[in-house]
Amino acid sequence: MNVPGVRPPLADEVVARLREAVASGRWGVGEKIPSEPELIAEFGVSRGTLREAIKALAHAGLFEVLRGDGTYVRATSEISGTAQRVFREHADEDVLQVRFALDTQAARLAAGSADTAVVAELRSLLARRRESWESGDYAAWSAADWEFHLRVAEASGNTLLHELYESFGDVFHGTKMVQRLEAGFDGCLATGHEELLEAIEAGDGEAAVRTVIANLDYCMGWMPGR
């Protein structure tokens, strides 16, 4: 493809090696990566080149650079940072419609590959979700709710879909949900999630899609300005 004499920018190679290090689990999410001088010694490049690589991945959401402290791993997929920046530039309604698209597909696929172990775990999550809501622990409710959706995406068997859910998490769930809680939100159809789980357990993809549609249609009613 390329003439032997020409080589790609060194910084790109450093980006690839950093990406690979994160993907391989050398540094887990939340951990601090080695300091610049250490990485310079390891990769054998100058500080400027290393910083360009780190900056690119930090912009993509893989790293967070804290001046005076160090650089931390914030995600395993570098789509999160960019996606969140793009998503924030669009109306909440548009974002929810895209989530709707992914939710229905995740439900359909999850129903198609029903697994008793996964169903049991989902049931456990819904129990925790219900308890948190009734005890007024909104933070725990929010966490359990999102965990449920994430597991459904994982159960779809589509690794890309699962990765998208993990990356979009903060935008889909974290920021938006809280706003609605203040306004007398009632937990988004208390029985909606149970119905979805039943449809998944029964392996009925179309029924699963219907519950998601009903659920999100209801949610959409809580959108500001509608």
Place this chain on the structure above:
Amino acid sequence: MNVPGVRPPLADEVVARLREAVASGRWGVGEKIPSEPELIAEFGVSRGTLREAIKALAHAGLFEVLRGDGTYVRATSEISGTAQRVFREHADEDVLQVRFALDTQAARLAAGSADTAVVAELRSLLARRRESWESGDYAAWSAADWEFHLRVAEASGNTLLHELYESFGDVFHGTKMVQRLEAGFDGCLATGHEELLEAIEAGDGEAAVRTVIANLDYCMGWMPGR
């Protein structure tokens, strides 16, 4: 929020200004942006800082840097580069399932906001698509086909969905389609697109969704390894 004395990294501000310049159309897609010395003078930062900003946006797919030549604008949304890199790491089937999710939603929304002018344009595109196929001009067929899908996404009225389609274009359409053309592909349900257009014109969202499902189910049958 922040103590007055602390300021964010300069490079981040340069990133924002470059992004804004592209978004505002100061440099169109395909154009060359000013050289590093010129931008240094404009922004009042050093080479290293400017290069970190450009590198971050180049990694995101907004720019392409050609050594010895210059830096060119390659997209208006910076999600494209990252998305394409992530998508390529997943199986074709997984990617098509995600596209399926977006396609059905785009069709549903487009049917909900039917517009005679848009319908006329879509019809014109389908005519061009059919002619290209019959005359054996696969390149033109592919372009018209993708243009049709893109316009449907635009007609949905959801700017985020439209932006995602533009960014994923190469992955969704460019690479994958060509492989199938070799194997005796027959144009993906010759009448599928016409039915979709009719459903959109009639404002029947559910019918539009059904045509997309039928269309992509058929396409899925051409996936390698299934």
Place this chain on the structure above:
DNA sequence: AAACATTAGACGTCTGATGTTTGTTACGGC
């Protein structure tokens, strides 16, 4: 025990120099 001062480490930025690649131009041969 709490509040303050110090310090070492880490990232942020700038400057200057040199190497590589690419596009253009001028020159000489045909």
Place this chain on the structure above:
DNA sequence: GCCGTAACAAACATCAGACGTCTAATGTTT
């Protein structure tokens, strides 16, 4: 007049060194 080659200039790539600023940890004082 055409064409290939060499020289030149422009632009990005990389390196090295220096200094500033911020953070977290430590030590000191009250």
